[in-house]
Amino acid sequence: MSEDIITYLEKLVLVKFNENEKERIRVEINRIVDLFNVLKNVKELDIYEPLFHVHEISSPLRDDEVLDKLDEEYKMLKENAVLVQGYVKAPKTVVE
């Protein structure tokens, strides 16, 4: 596991390892990947489909529930929206 790969992974998951951690993780990841590699020896796996989920569900959705309450709220939003060049300006959500 080269330092380039560690740097690439840092970018993928948006974390940084300090110098001590980098050395430690390089050694540990190599050993852990050796563990992962034992799966290569299980030859019969190719006949099996991947099991993503034990219940084999696929995005179950609730039925839509039509409500008619939104009219007043929609009217209030529409009347109070701040428009900038045709776009609605949203309030800040990040408190400084």
Place this chain on the structure above:
Amino acid sequence: MSYRYISMPVYRLIEEFSSDVNKIFEYIDAIYDRIERVENKIKAFITIIPREYMYNNVEALLKKIKSSGSAIPKLFGVMIGVKDNITTMGIRTTCGSKILENYIPPYDATVIVKLKNVGVFIHGKTNMDEFAMGSTTETSAFYPTRNPWDLNRSPGGSSGGSGAALAAGEASIALGSDTGGSIRNPAAYTMVYGLKPTYGLVSRFGLIAYASSMDQIGPMARNTTDLALLLSVISGNDPKDSTSLPIESIDYVKALDDYMYKEPRLRIGIFKELFEGSDDCVKKTVYNSVDKLCSYHDCIEISMPYTKEAVAAYYIIAMAEASSNLARFDGIRYGLKTHIDGRNWVDVYTEVRTKGFGYEVKKRIALGAYVLSMGYRDMYYIRALRFRRMLREKLGDVFNNVDAVASPTMPIPPPRLGEFFEDPLKIYLADISTVIANLSGYPAISIPAGFCNNLPVGLQLMSKPLSESILLYLSAQLEDRTKLRDIIAEV
């Protein structure tokens, strides 16, 4: 007088409280006195609700119930320790992580709603490995929890705080979560009972995710009946959890009583490879407890190779799912924050996540990204998922011939604190017995088997999906024979 409340099982507590509801306040004092006495040594909790708040809450609710004329809820007054990855409205929920150090959820997890509906009060949030990534409760950003049976040793993890609180008498019942053994491991290491339910039996709504296809909340207790009682409350379909099974909760205490009355003779498979791979003392202690069951039930040896491969597949899948689940922690909507003006989002997210996550979490999400990345996804992630299907099919074949499969819960006794720092692979491989149930979605229980050089050892039983009653039956039978119930460690 108050010491009896510390070790009293919940099914007796509710009898006491129903005869005199004011005994709840003696019980509250007993538990909090115990916490004051031992918590400094054990560190089972991250957050403890103040005693006065508990009094006021109980008094207020009692008054409300009396004035409304409604019946006092079944478990009214019982206090529970809740693992700190289960959201509790208004009570800090940290996942053992700095990134959520001051996060106060605006909602309750479904299991918490269900507990409150039957009158249970939360008195503390228990310590855990950070984001449930660990097996010793040492990766917690706050402090490690110590094993009440030997303060120099780990109580296991990641629900180590819950296990330790029970063993030390700081809680009567507790909730944990189990993704790769995190209920059963600490149950085994602290001489308590812990159950990982069938995947989908207990709602995950409000459980802060680690690996969503394997995470399950489950009960922990000092005896089988309390385990059954707690499971009855928290289980059942939840429309807020799309992976929740379409079944209602059953009364597991009644089901247990029925089994104990009828005492059916079952077939138990002794898992050869998992016994062979265990420490000699652990093997001997667990065999002794299995013999107690086999004197009545039919026991046969079963063999399933690929136990090490199961560990590999588990960690590949868990790390991959974790890298996705933890992407939400970016310092914008909740959690640890940093200044953002004039900065690009990559720098802001990276700074927050680097400061907020511990080393083990960073390592696992990096590895998760690795196994999902181009060129490696088929080699690792997809291959692990193929293994998962193969394992589930082979397990199905095993359960055509047996009703339960027995093995040591953990192959080694509780490790010393810091023992695995130099060799983390050793602790990953210690999950060899427990991960099979998580990969397949099958239920499994850890039952106290005995002591090995004065250290707790657990027996694990696994069964088919939705066969929790069988596990509870076998647990109760063994409990009757060993008398290893309601034990509090001398701290």
